[in-house]
Amino acid sequence: MPPARTEFRAGLRAGLPLFIAIAPYGLVTGVAMAASGIPTLEAMAMSILVYAGASMLAAAQLIAEGAPALIVVAAAFIVNLRLLMYSASIRPYFAHEPLGRRLMVSYALVDNPYALFIQRFGPHPEEAGKFDYFIGLAIPIWLCWQASVGAGILVGNQLPAAWKLEFAAPLAFIAMSIPLLRDKQMVAAAVSAGATAVLAHGLPLRAGLALAATVGIAVGLLTEKLLRTKT
Amino acid sequence: MTLWLIIVGMSLATFGQRASFLLLPARVQLPALLRRALRYVPAAVLTAIWAPELLLQKGVLSLALGNERLLAGIVAIAIAWRYRVTFGTIIAGLVALHLFDWMF
Numbered sequence: 001m002p003p004a005r006t007e008f009r010a011g012l013r014a015g016l017p018l019f020i021a022i023a024p025y026g027l028v029t030g031v032a033m034a035a036s037g038i039p040t041l042e043a044m045a046m047s048i049l050v051y052a053g054a055s056m057l058a059a060a061q062l063i064a065e066g067a068p069a070l071i072v073v074a075a076a077f078i079v080n081l082r083l084l085m086y087s088a089s090i091r092p093y094f095a096h097e098p099l100g101r102r103l104m105v106s107y108a109l110v111d112n113p114y115a116l117f118i119q120r121f122g123p124h125p126e127e128a129g130k131f132d133y134f135i136g137l138a139i140p141i142w143l144c145w146q147a148s149v150g151a152g153i154l155v156g157n158q159l160p161a162a163w164k165l166e167f168a169a170p171l172a173f174i175a176m177s178i179p180l181l182r183d184k185q186m187v188a189a190a191v192s193a194g195a196t197a198v199l200a201h202g203l204p205l206r207a208g209l210a211l212a213a214t215v216g217i218a219v220g221l222l223t224e225k226l227l228r229t230k231t
Numbered sequence: 232m233t234l235w236l237i238i239v240g241m242s243l244a245t246f247g248q249r250a251s252f253l254l255l256p257a258r259v260q261l262p263a264l265l266r267r268a269l270r271y272v273p274a275a276v277l278t279a280i281w282a283p284e285l286l287l288q289k290g291v292l293s294l295a296l297g298n299e300r301l302l303a304g305i306v307a308i309a310i311a312w313r314y315r316v317t318f319g320t321i322i323a324g325l326v327a328l329h330l331f332d333w334m335f
Binding site: 017038039042045054063072077083084085086087089091094095106107111114115167168169172173175176177179180185189190191193194196198201217220224 | 239240241245246251255257264265268269273278280282284285286292311318321322325329
């Protein structure tokens with residue numbers, strides 16, 4: 001089998017198990033959008049065009065409160081700041097791909113495919129099959145997301161809260177982030193970012209996330225420097 | 232009408248963020264410090280997303296035994312650290328959540 005096909009299939013295999021995390025999160029997002037009064041067509045259009053769950057949840061809340069359009073868009077931008085960083089982080093792996101492929105990667109660049117891609121190719125940007133692996137990851141994740149958001153919009157508030165399925169989302173982020181902690185500076189970055197996010201939780205417009213990322217990066221770089229001068 | 236304006240605005244903002252660096256020409260080199268800094272983005276951002284979900288109860292820091300989300304999260308972290316499996320981590324975390332909820 002050519003390496004492209006092998007990588008595509010490897011991507012599918014890595015992306016499929018995430019349905020357990022994506023489906024509840026998509027359902028919750030769909031339910032929240034329906035509950036905030038966004039009509040079915042508009043909610044589904046938002047899901048397909050925006051394709052970024054956290055910002056859709058934030059938007060649903062603000063729309064329900066009757067916030068002006070500009071505030072909703074600005075809040076979505078802040079919630080999605082990490083996508084800007086993902087774009088920069090993933091660039092070395094796709095810089096030589098044609099424009100069409102880079103646009104496709106751009107559209108599908110959300111938390112789960114990004115994290116799984118970095119897990120697979122992290123230290124090896126020169127390896128072949130990166131685009132195929134990414135698309136393999138992106139397809140099941142996209143389909144599952146859209147189906148579950150659609151179901152959430154239709155089901156509305158009927159889901160039993162006793163299942164506690166909303167906890168699957170943070171669990172998925174744990175499963176994705178813990179394997180990245182390969183050295184001391186990475187642990188320092190993660191711990192400081194997590195602590196900042198907890199302390200800055202009350203900041204408006206989800207600014208705590210951007211602040212936590214900045215603190216984590218700074219602490220990671222400082223730890224790296226300290227470890228280097230010590231040895 | 233306003234709703235469609237919001238959808239278009241959010242779409243442009245979000246796609247712009249994702250495409251930003253990916254669309255730079257290949258010959259443009261990112262500064263060395265920026266590239267070193269970017270290594271820390273995934274671990275920092277992903278941890279910042281889940282940490283408040285475990286440590287806060289109704290917006291207040293809670294390290295008590297009654298915080299079953301924190302206990303279940305610790306189980307999930309241990310599984311993720313030891314076995315590095317996505318599916319197993321999520322299942323273990325959900326089972327632990329129901330178990331701790333029943334216990335405390």
